Amino acid sequence: MKLHEYEAKEIFKKYKIPVPNGFVASKPIKELKTPSVIKAQVLVGGRGKAGGILFADTTKEANQHIKKLIGKKIKGEKVNKVLIEEKLPIKYEYYLGITIDRAEKKPVIIFSTEGGVDIEEIAKNTPEKIIKYYIDPQNEFLPYMARNLLKEAGLPSNRISKVADIIYKLYNVFKDMDGTLVEINPLVITKDKKVLAADGVLNVDDDAEYRHDYAQFESYSEKDKSEFAYVELDGDIAVIGNGAGLTLASMDIVKEYGGAPACFLDIGGGSDKETVEKALEKALEKDIKGVFINILGGITRCDEVAMGIVKAYYEHPEIKFSVRMMGTNEEEGRKILTKNGIPFESSMEYAVEKLIDMLK
Incomplete structure (x- = not known):
């Protein structure tokens, strides 16, 4: 089951993974306090290229974008909500994802210094910049392992500690939530040296439903109960x-x-x-x-x-x-x-x- 970005980020916050300040809206807002990014909440990739991510500096501009997005279809999925977040002064963008490698029968952490684009594009254009780290599910994943991964990726030493902390926390999200995919793209470092999850993807295993309160998620209430x-x-x-x-x-x-x-x-x-x-x-x-x-x-x-x-x-x-x-x-x-x-x-x-x- 796929979770919306705003839902994934609520979980990230519980694990002390920093995310931009923001709120969800389904209609025009009263006030926009800072320049913001307005993101359609749909369960598809590539929404930016499809016109689902817009920027606003004023309340008037924000409301124009909200009216444009609500009810619009992005890759066939109707937009019912938008996530409005502060616009970040980004200096560096990284890709971070964790999924299951079915051939290896292990979770794998995927990291790249080329964030902000689809992982498929990174693999095609700069495959040498993708670093994979396989985790033995019978052993504990520890922070030093994340630091070793980042050293292999060539990350400067002054950034390793903060980014490794995010990787460690994100793996705990993946493990605790019975994830099939968790992704931050981009994971950003701002000009004032903050590390934040500018985006968030979390897919969870439906078969683990008995262990979780999935009723809190939008996708669950809309889950297809038909016979096919x-x-x-x-x-x-x-x-x-x-x-x-x-x-x-x-x-x-x-x-x-x-x-x-x-x-x-x-x-x-x-x-x-x-x-x-x-x-x-x-x-x-x-x-x-x-x-x-x-x-x-x-x-x-x-x-x-x-x-x-x-x-x-x-x-x-x-x-x-x-x-x-x-x-x-x-x-x-x-x-x-x-x-x-x-x-x-x-x-x-x-x-x-x-x-x-x-x-x-």
Whole structure:
């Protein structure tokens, strides 16, 4: 489960990780006391490039930005709140993240002196500036280990102590919260030598819910309680199937033909028209270009699936649809799709190829 930036920073503060002074707003404010940055609270990366981070020097300017952002969609996600923080006099920016390396089966700390940009860009342009430190989960992570990491990164000695303290505290956040990812990008040193988390990302493991009060987080109250499994991805083609293996195979084929999956969405067995409608509604919340639906009908009836597809097809004429459908009531399902001009195939490969061609 992903937490909003303002929620991550509330947790950071409990661990004595300094963050900029700020507050959350969902409507125009009465007064802006200092030059500030106004940040859309959405659970997607790259919001700055998408116009989700704006600067204001006056109350009037701040309220113009707030009105512009509230209700706007950033990468398909609607903005309901903004975080308003003091504008920092930044001198240095670093990247700091902790996640699980599944190949090594260990937590890994990732640090770079090139902060303020996506870690993927750092890895592509200056990979030598990324330092990784693997943590043995059976042993305690100690402050001197963070200092050693920073020495390897080439950080000047007069900055090492303060930054190492942040790394040590951030690992405790990651461990205590059952994190899957915690990130500060950028971790900044200001001109007056303060070290602060200018941004904050915290993703936590849903399976650890019994150990935590997740009800305090916005994402939990909005958590999808439907009968299908959904995982959001970064592409522009929604991939929907009935069965986890089939849906994963569908994603592989989309990638093979040059597409990029926008989501993994498994409607499961026995899904009816209403479930398919809800699934498509969920998939189409994102800013996508196409939908690939792959159904092997057993207890799932193809005619029910087809009826569920038709509604979304007419409500979103700008989206391209392609369907591969076989199994129970296949003929009835195909008649429904044909009648409504929705492309279908018996082969996954042909269905995906057709979709990619339509998107070109």
